[in-house]
Amino acid sequence: xxxxxxxxxxxxxxxxxxxxxxxxxxxxxxxxxxxxxxxxxxxxxxxxxxxxxxxxxxxxxxxxxxxxxxxxxxxxxxxxxx
Amino acid sequence: xxxxxxxxxxxxxxxxxxxxxxxxxxxxxxxxxxxxxxxxxxxxxxxxxxxxxxxxxxxxxxxxxxxxxxxxxxxxxxxxxxxxxxxxxxxxxxxxxxxxxxxxxxxxxxxxxxxxxxxxxxxxxxxxxxxxxxxxxxxxxxxxxxx
Numbered sequence: 001x002x003x004x005x006x007x008x009x010x011x012x013x014x015x016x017x018x019x020x021x022x023x024x025x026x027x028x029x030x031x032x033x034x035x036x037x038x039x040x041x042x043x044x045x046x047x048x049x050x051x052x053x054x055x056x057x058x059x060x061x062x063x064x065x066x067x068x069x070x071x072x073x074x075x076x077x078x079x080x081x082x
Numbered sequence: 083x084x085x086x087x088x089x090x091x092x093x094x095x096x097x098x099x100x101x102x103x104x105x106x107x108x109x110x111x112x113x114x115x116x117x118x119x120x121x122x123x124x125x126x127x128x129x130x131x132x133x134x135x136x137x138x139x140x141x142x143x144x145x146x147x148x149x150x151x152x153x154x155x156x157x158x159x160x161x162x163x164x165x166x167x168x169x170x171x172x173x174x175x176x177x178x179x180x181x182x183x184x185x186x187x188x189x190x191x192x193x194x195x196x197x198x199x200x201x202x203x204x205x206x207x208x209x210x211x212x213x214x215x216x217x218x219x220x221x222x223x224x225x226x227x228x229x
Contacts, residue, residue, distance in 0.1 A: 010229045014170035018107075026107030028134065028168030 001027060006047050012060050013051040017044060033060040106135045109168035111145050111222075125152040134168045136228065141169050143179070144223035151216045164192055169228035179224020192224060 004026070005018040015031040031037055033052045037045055111129045132145035179192040 009170040014229070016170050021108065026105060028107055028109050030167065030170050 003041055003043060006043060008047065008051050012063070013056050015044065015047055015051065033057045034064060103138050104136070106133065107168065108132055109134050109143065109145075110166045111147075111164060112166045113147070114163045114165070125150045136169065139228050140225055141167070141228050142223070142225045143167065144221070147181075147220040147222060149216075149218050149220070164222075167226070171226055171229055178226070179222055181220050181222045183218055183220050185218055192222065 001022070002020045003017060004020045007016040007018075008014070009016045009030075013033060015037075017029050017031070019027045019029070021027050031040075031044070031048065033048075033056055037048050109132045111132050113127055113129070126149070128148045128150075130146050130148065132143070134141055134143040136142075181190040181192060
């Protein structure tokens with residue numbers, strides 16, 4: 001697998017990468033600011049280091065936490081109706 | 083629209099004056115437990131045949147999920163997070179997917195609940211993953227709007 005393209009997407013700085021497989025096709029992955037990229041190639045780590053500031057990570061963590069709360073509230077409400 | 087869609091991907095076709103944005107490839111799905119989910123009795127989950135096609139800002143995807151149980155306990159598979167999608171999703175954009183098991187006729191869906199963009203489709207609902215047949219295969223296909 002060979003890294004082909006790195007894109008920074010959206011206000012939450014998702015790192016979207018495209019790789020070329022051994023067969024010559026495309027393979028895609030997306031990294032979000034809560035992910036561990038330490039095992040990825042240096043080019044990807046360089047981009048995440050530059051883009052994922054403390055503020056970006058903080059905003060993202062808050063969004064994920066809010067979503068988990070929303071899901072929990074949704075499920076609790078649904079279970080209450082059943 | 084006055085243009086002709088010729089060979090998508092070959093860049094020979096245009097719609098009006100806009101070049102077709104087309105790409106296809108593979109992705110790596112992964113499953114994990116969400117809120118109040120219990121994967122009791124699941125011995126293994128193998129996901130394969132994961133492919134996508136992106137045309138414009140719509141990404142269509144599919145994959146096969148093969149589940150083996152150890153038979154020890156029943157499984158509550160509601161709220162299984164399904165992640166690893168090939169493109170980021172726009173905040174608060176929605177997507178959906180169907181999940182079908184030809185072996186037992188089980189049918190469910192995946193949905194994007196609130197939209198942080200981390201994983202556009204992240205919940206199996208109305209399905210009991212591998213509850214009745216062991217092993218069992220699910221086929222998943224759907225679409226979402228990319229960022």
